[in-house]
Amino acid sequence: MDETPVLSLSQVSKAFGAVRAVREVSLQLFPGEVHALAGENGAGKSTLVKILSGVHRPDSGRILLDGEPVEFGGPADAQRAGVAVIYQEPTLFPDLSVMENIFMGRQPRGRLGIDRRAMRASAAELFARLGVHLDPDQPARGLSIADQQLVEIAKALSLQARVLVMDEPTAALSGTEVARLFGVARTLRSQGCALLFISHRLEEIFELCRRVTTLRDGAHVASDLIADITPDDLVRRMVGRELDALFPKQETEAGEVALKVRRLTREGVFTDVSFEVRRGEIVALAGLVGAGRSEVARAVFGIDRWDAGSVEVDGKRLRPASPTAAMAAGLALVPEDRRQQGLVMDLSIERNIGLAGLSALHRGPLISRLAERERARDWAVRLRLKFGRLSDPVNVLSGGNQQKVVLGKWLARRPSVLIVDEPTRGIDVGTKAEVHRLLSELAGGGVAVLMISSELPEVLGMADRVLVMHEGRLVAEIPRADATEESVMAAATGRSAA
Amino acid sequence: MRRNGGRRLVDRVARVRELGIVVALGVLFGVTGAVNPSFLSYASLRDILLNSAIVAMLAVGQTLVVVTRNVDLSVSSVVGLSAFGGALILADHPGVPVAVVIAGCVVLGALCGAVNGLLVGAAKVPALVATLGTLYAFRGIDYAWAGGRQVNAADMPEGFLSLGSRSVLGVPLLALVALAVLLAVGWTLGNLRAGRELYAIGSSPEAAVLAGIAVRRRIVAAFVANGALAGLAGVMWAARFGTVDATVATGKELDVIAAVVVGGVAIFGGSGSVYGAALGALLLTGITSALAVLRVDALAQTAINGALLIAAIVLDRVLALRVAAALRRRRYHETTDPGRPADGR
Amino acid sequence: MAVDLARMARRWEGLILVLLVGVTVWASLGVDGFANGSNVSFLLLDTTEIALMALTMTLVIVAAEIDLSVASTLGLSCAVLGRLWNAGLPIEAIMPICLLVGAACGAFNGLLVTRLGLPSLAVTIGTFALFRGLAYVMLGDQAVAGLPPAYTSLATASVGPIPLATILVAVLAVVAAVVLHATGLGRSIFALGSNVEAAFFAGVRVKRIKLWLFVASGTMASLASLVYTFRYASARADSGMGLELAVVAAVLLGGVSIFGGRGTLPGVLMAVLLLGAVRNALILADVANEVLNFVTGLLLVASVLAPNLGAVWRRRSSPQVEGKSVT
Amino acid sequence: GTTKSDVEQQASASATAASSAAADPNAPIKQGLKIAFLPKQVNNPYFTIANGGGIEAAKEFGGEGKEVGPSDASASSQVSYINTLTQQKQDAIVIAANDPNAVVPALKQAMAAGIKVVSYDSDTAPEGRHVFVNQASAEDLGRTQVQLLAEQVGHKGKIAILSATPNATNQNTWIEFMKDELKKPDYKDMELVKVAYGNDDDQKSFTETQGLLRSYPDLAGIISPTTVGIAAAARYLSDSPSKGKVKLTGLGTPNQLRKFVKDGTIEAFELWNPADLGYLASYAAAALASGQVTGAEGEKFKAGKLGEYTIGAKGEVLLGKPTVFNEDNIDDFDF
Ligand SMILES: Nc1ncnc2c1ncn2[C@@H]1O[C@H](COP(=O)(O)OP(=O)(O)OP(=O)(O)O)[C@@H](O)[C@H]1O
Ligand SMILES: Nc1ncnc2c1ncn2[C@@H]1O[C@H](COP(=O)(O)OP(=O)(O)OP(=O)(O)O)[C@@H](O)[C@H]1O
Numbered sequence A: 001m002d003e004t005p006v007l008s009l010s011q012v013s014k015a016f017g018a019v020r021a022v023r024e025v026s027l028q029l030f031p032g033e034v035h036a037l038a039g040e041n042g043a044g045k046s047t048l049v050k051i052l053s054g055v056h057r058p059d060s061g062r063i064l065l066d067g068e069p070v071e072f073g074g075p076a077d078a079q080r081a082g083v084a085v086i087y088q089e090p091t092l093f094p095d096l097s098v099m100e101n102i103f104m105g106r107q108p109r110g111r112l113g114i115d116r117r118a119m120r121a122s123a124a125e126l127f128a129r130l131g132v133h134l135d136p137d138q139p140a141r142g143l144s145i146a147d148q149q150l151v152e153i154a155k156a157l158s159l160q161a162r163v164l165v166m167d168e169p170t171a172a173l174s175g176t177e178v179a180r181l182f183g184v185a186r187t188l189r190s191q192g193c194a195l196l197f198i199s200h201r202l203e204e205i206f207e208l209c210r211r212v213t214t215l216r217d218g219a220h221v222a223s224d225l226i227a228d229i230t231p232d233d234l235v236r237r238m239v240g241r242e243l244d245a246l247f248p249k250q251e252t253e254a255g256e257v258a259l260k261v262r263r264l265t266r267e268g269v270f271t272d273v274s275f276e277v278r279r280g281e282i283v284a285l286a287g288l289v290g291a292g293r294s295e296v297a298r299a300v301f302g303i304d305r306w307d308a309g310s311v312e313v314d315g316k317r318l319r320p321a322s323p324t325a326a327m328a329a330g331l332a333l334v335p336e337d338r339r340q341q342g343l344v345m346d347l348s349i350e351r352n353i354g355l356a357g358l359s360a361l362h363r364g365p366l367i368s369r370l371a372e373r374e375r376a377r378d379w380a381v382r383l384r385l386k387f388g389r390l391s392d393p394v395n396v397l398s399g400g401n402q403q404k405v406v407l408g409k410w411l412a413r414r415p416s417v418l419i420v421d422e423p424t425r426g427i428d429v430g431t432k433a434e435v436h437r438l439l440s441e442l443a444g445g446g447v448a449v450l451m452i453s454s455e456l457p458e459v460l461g462m463a464d465r466v467l468v469m470h471e472g473r474l475v476a477e478i479p480r481a482d483a484t485e486e487s488v489m490a491a492a493t494g495r496s497a498a
Numbered sequence B: 001m002r003r004n005g006g007r008r009l010v011d012r013v014a015r016v017r018e019l020g021i022v023v024a025l026g027v028l029f030g031v032t033g034a035v036n037p038s039f040l041s042y043a044s045l046r047d048i049l050l051n052s053a054i055v056a057m058l059a060v061g062q063t064l065v066v067v068t069r070n071v072d073l074s075v076s077s078v079v080g081l082s083a084f085g086g087a088l089i090l091a092d093h094p095g096v097p098v099a100v101v102i103a104g105c106v107v108l109g110a111l112c113g114a115v116n117g118l119l120v121g122a123a124k125v126p127a128l129v130a131t132l133g134t135l136y137a138f139r140g141i142d143y144a145w146a147g148g149r150q151v152n153a154a155d156m157p158e159g160f161l162s163l164g165s166r167s168v169l170g171v172p173l174l175a176l177v178a179l180a181v182l183l184a185v186g187w188t189l190g191n192l193r194a195g196r197e198l199y200a201i202g203s204s205p206e207a208a209v210l211a212g213i214a215v216r217r218r219i220v221a222a223f224v225a226n227g228a229l230a231g232l233a234g235v236m237w238a239a240r241f242g243t244v245d246a247t248v249a250t251g252k253e254l255d256v257i258a259a260v261v262v263g264g265v266a267i268f269g270g271s272g273s274v275y276g277a278a279l280g281a282l283l284l285t286g287i288t289s290a291l292a293v294l295r296v297d298a299l300a301q302t303a304i305n306g307a308l309l310i311a312a313i314v315l316d317r318v319l320a321l322r323v324a325a326a327l328r329r330r331r332y333h334e335t336t337d338p339g340r341p342a343d344g345r
Numbered sequence C: 001m002a003v004d005l006a007r008m009a010r011r012w013e014g015l016i017l018v019l020l021v022g023v024t025v026w027a028s029l030g031v032d033g034f035a036n037g038s039n040v041s042f043l044l045l046d047t048t049e050i051a052l053m054a055l056t057m058t059l060v061i062v063a064a065e066i067d068l069s070v071a072s073t074l075g076l077s078c079a080v081l082g083r084l085w086n087a088g089l090p091i092e093a094i095m096p097i098c099l100l101v102g103a104a105c106g107a108f109n110g111l112l113v114t115r116l117g118l119p120s121l122a123v124t125i126g127t128f129a130l131f132r133g134l135a136y137v138m139l140g141d142q143a144v145a146g147l148p149p150a151y152t153s154l155a156t157a158s159v160g161p162i163p164l165a166t167i168l169v170a171v172l173a174v175v176a177a178v179v180l181h182a183t184g185l186g187r188s189i190f191a192l193g194s195n196v197e198a199a200f201f202a203g204v205r206v207k208r209i210k211l212w213l214f215v216a217s218g219t220m221a222s223l224a225s226l227v228y229t230f231r232y233a234s235a236r237a238d239s240g241m242g243l244e245l246a247v248v249a250a251v252l253l254g255g256v257s258i259f260g261g262r263g264t265l266p267g268v269l270m271a272v273l274l275l276g277a278v279r280n281a282l283i284l285a286d287v288a289n290e291v292l293n294f295v296t297g298l299l300l301v302a303s304v305l306a307p308n309l310g311a312v313w314r315r316r317s318s319p320q321v322e323g324k325s326v327t
Numbered sequence D: 001g002t003t004k005s006d007v008e009q010q011a012s013a014s015a016t017a018a019s020s021a022a023a024d025p026n027a028p029i030k031q032g033l034k035i036a037f038l039p040k041q042v043n044n045p046y047f048t049i050a051n052g053g054g055i056e057a058a059k060e061f062g063g064e065g066k067e068v069g070p071s072d073a074s075a076s077s078q079v080s081y082i083n084t085l086t087q088q089k090q091d092a093i094v095i096a097a098n099d100p101n102a103v104v105p106a107l108k109q110a111m112a113a114g115i116k117v118v119s120y121d122s123d124t125a126p127e128g129r130h131v132f133v134n135q136a137s138a139e140d141l142g143r144t145q146v147q148l149l150a151e152q153v154g155h156k157g158k159i160a161i162l163s164a165t166p167n168a169t170n171q172n173t174w175i176e177f178m179k180d181e182l183k184k185p186d187y188k189d190m191e192l193v194k195v196a197y198g199n200d201d202d203q204k205s206f207t208e209t210q211g212l213l214r215s216y217p218d219l220a221g222i223i224s225p226t227t228v229g230i231a232a233a234a235r236y237l238s239d240s241p242s243k244g245k246v247k248l249t250g251l252g253t254p255n256q257l258r259k260f261v262k263d264g265t266i267e268a269f270e271l272w273n274p275a276d277l278g279y280l281a282s283y284a285a286a287a288l289a290s291g292q293v294t295g296a297e298g299e300k301f302k303a304g305k306l307g308e309y310t311i312g313a314k315g316e317v318l319l320g321k322p323t324v325f326n327e328d329n330i331d332d333f334d335f
């Protein structure tokens, strides 16, 4: 291409204290092209995004807009320059309505201040484009992660920017929404918009993008035309080594029933859900976003109260609405929203890992810092956590590494029943294989695993059985042998009953 | 479809929030009026309006700050400073026009607000700490200025004092001023971008930065506006009460925050309306007046005041919880409606 | 960022310590009568109630709640003491009753906060009035005097320049510091103060802990009321009026984040001493009361401002969005 | 356990005479005496005037007076000040106690350090001071206020009292005497319907006055034995239809109430001269510190322009009868 790039980075670097997050990286975004950014967790992708959007100022290097050097003093400057960004972690105003979230600061003006009618109409139009069923007047509080992500996407679209940067927009989405999003992205592309796309799902990169830039440890590794490389090449560039098979679920004999859920109902959320998970089994809970899977997991673990039904662990009934009782019975839940539910962002890595098992760290009445550190170090190493020091607060970790801390926190308890909700959301390919190996190992060791995942390949690769939810009901149970993309999707969209 | 149903209910509930206070007000006036009809006389209602006007205005200003997830504890000291300053000028320089003095007090208040705003917005001192500090500091300035002096009604021009008691069309002037402030601020918060941005900042400060909102400027502006209103409330105080010394309005900050909280403004920012806050102020002054009229034992008044305050908060909360539960159930019945076509989500 | 936060936290306590030492040195050299056994004794004694209540207030604020009713609880407990003493009960029986009253006040706050999910600021503004009002109902306008000399002199007695009451504070401070900084409970308090949802997901018994924190706060307020009453040899319903702001001010000056999840007990204790020493020295130096208030306010703001100004300066050179401002 | 009666028994058993040293009535007043005035609250206009009188007296006899104190009227903050004054080795402390008992331990320590203590305005428990300078006997004040109001309302009708805080010691003593006075047959047609409390807070007093008029529409008169209360009540009345109909009297300063006397809201009220009170207290302190008196009954001392005073029972010195202010004489006073 001989056009000038709309936006480009030239030799930018950014360090946080001793961590050199981005090292002399250059990147060029051309109009009418989707550019992918790939790299392991902590490679520096999000940092690069934040440099583009004016959140971080680069330590060195330049940002060029239409070939002219610019300085972004803050997100407002970038926005004005026509750069729209979907951040990795949704950043909504929970108290405000969805439409205000989208148009904050740019609300259409009428004669008497803000024109709500026009705003509602524009929001509805955006949602229609994305195929989302959201009420513009609904408050953002209580939206699922996926819905939040969709609102973020709508917000970015509404800016009608020349450059659209998307940091893992699909991590929380399932196939249908992803397809819609890609449709919209292609339209934008054809209208001459430049797009930057980040995802850990390689197939998405290959489907949507024309060019891919790979980062490793903050440094630029390669920029290729997608057409010139294979997924394996890309993985090699990211990880710097060969990877084994991605979904190595070992065959194990299913043991006794460890988790038994009977006719569980929470009014308005899910109805009459019954299933069992045996020791050594990995059972996947699949469904479209909003089917109520996370809600079932929350209720089982005692976060929410259920209205009817029962939960048994190893034959003993659980007290409702008590996570402490659930944990005592051997249950663990890795929640879907790591920032809100999984981590205490201000606390250090070691304290986060220790938090779910404080009693194990006690020596007499006092906490043993040594035991706490040992436990954290042990799991940090096993999960290949990329960190500076264990006493650093978790909020300086990259998204994927934060997810690993959540996993470590729960695995350190050695649960007998493990519920994982989107366990690999935002985790890079290498680590994903690692997490899968770990889950499979746990199952092999007799742990009953219930895995909620929106990623079909993951579901198909890992699960011994697939349970499918649709609109708050369990509609199908598919044994591994019969589980295919088609059969699961059919059940998830309510097209077939099991 | 189902979302729309839910929305309408949510809307209604949102209105119910303020309705709750209106109901409480109704009960208060009904019961007190039944026991002692003179409570509902014109003169009595006028007194209540007058008494609540100042607190209501402060509550409106405080709401501006509270929705941004901040708080201004120093208002009482600003009121004191402005009341004393205004009174002193009027007493010592009888030539200065009243309008100029009022404007001066508003500016003085705005300056105090700017100090708070800069501390919080620019220097990132947590609001509670900053304004607790300026609560002491402004009051200290007030004491130093006053040096034990008291300005009496006799020292101030009649024209000024009459502002505190004059009525227009039967409604006290001060209440009208408070009402005008209320409507203006209410409209700003609801219908201007700047107003909505205050809510956004309070709802999620980090998101506000990412959305390109000038957070610092908005926070400073909220504090300045609140300070200006406190300054205005200060002169109103001087006009209303006539006797002014350095202790004016000491301790009022908790009353103001109580009014804001009772009015349903979330103390952690992001939601609530000035109308609620003003009603809260009206309710609180109503309670005080009613207790005096009902011949409640002086010693028991404080306790009853506190108990009623808690009752109001609890009632509000229980109502909200009920409605939330009802909303969830309602969704349940809609989703389990057999006739409803599946919508692919 | 990581390094900054840690360093700043350390710098904060360092700052308070430097100020404390600075004020002490200045006052000892420059103010007549400051560095003298009986004055030190007064100074320490004068900070007793604030120090006691600040201990539990620290835990409460770290847990992202607040208790504005402590001074009123103190007043109510005083009133109960006076009332029962007038009724002829032995003081040894009255004291535990007072502690129970304090615990009940705390439980009332705690239940409203945990069972109904009300914001503690709102609840304790209400009980601030309620408890004080009950105190008036209980004791009215009386000032009950004639308390047992054995106890009143105990409250002002000292070992060398160190009052017995200060020793009580020290012992309780050690207990509180160990609980907060070295036990699982303390870890849980920090976690729930910082992110209550995540703490709940990790099995922290959020409601139970918060309830007990309020109970502890109430009990401590009534313990402070005993010291207060015996120290002044007079039980009244208006005892300790306005102390709540002094307590909160000390806790905040001590570097505890008002948003919860951050703070240390040593910092708070140093802040209590700093405020006490400054007041004492200024009064001795015949500085007018209004200046005193002004200085207190200034100190509060300045202590937070100083480290933040550095951060603002650095932010200038690199716009940081995510890092929460300190405290 | 220890109960109240135990303590009372012990106390009566160990009650001993306080003053031991002999007085020398002819001793000259020492020069350079340091006298500290500790009012209930600084920045209170009443005390500003009183202490002004005291400091002036100190200047007269070659001493040095200063005013220190808390900005809130609480016993505990007064104690800190007593302690610092002790540290500063003042020669005498002149105090208006916020709580008669709470200040005693600290004052005892001060006395042990050789500091003379004079109480004025509101007394401490007798063991906490050497001399109490009483502005007017409580009995006089209580009874004359009732008499003043009775004349104005024609010995008929409902009356109310607007006091300071529910636990203000001197107000409560006066109110007791008022109630006692009202028992006399002269007042059989007068009924005390309520004692309201304005907490010496201007706005609260204002609201309480409103409440009184609302709940007792046929109220004939109000007594407010506090300067803050009477001013607030006067301001409310002057602006209401009840002006002149509901009579108001009590204790107030002429400067504060001049306007209301002139516009007919108030017919007459009374007060002692606070400057004289401080002046007398200052001389009493000097006499003590110079050894002229010890605080025993019967001792005499000279108080500058006010003449000679005799210490009465329980170490009390009485300033004199209160002055009644009305339209005729109010312009003769400026305080
Ligand atoms: N605010 C910060 N302070 C300190 N270190 C930071 C900060 N933000 C990011 N880092 C560090 O910079 C490195 C790059 O992080 P970044 O978030 O850019 O990774 P990423 O490529 O987006 O990873 P992921 O795929 O997990 O989202 C990481 O080591 C991270 O710990
Ligand atoms: N305020 C609301 N109004 C209507 N429906 C709501 C509201 N909040 C949540 N829901 C719905 O509740 C259901 C449960 O959502 P949940 O997040 O549990 O789904 P999920 O299957 O776990 O999806 P995900 O893939 O996002 O984890 C969804 O249908 C969601 O849209």
Ligand SMILES: [Mg+2]
Pocket (backbone or CB within 6 Å): A045, A046, A047, A088, A167, A398, A399, A400
């Ligand atoms: Mg990232």
Ligand SMILES: [Mg+2]
Pocket (backbone or CB within 6 Å): A144, A293, A294, A295, A336, A421
């Ligand atoms: Mg989910």
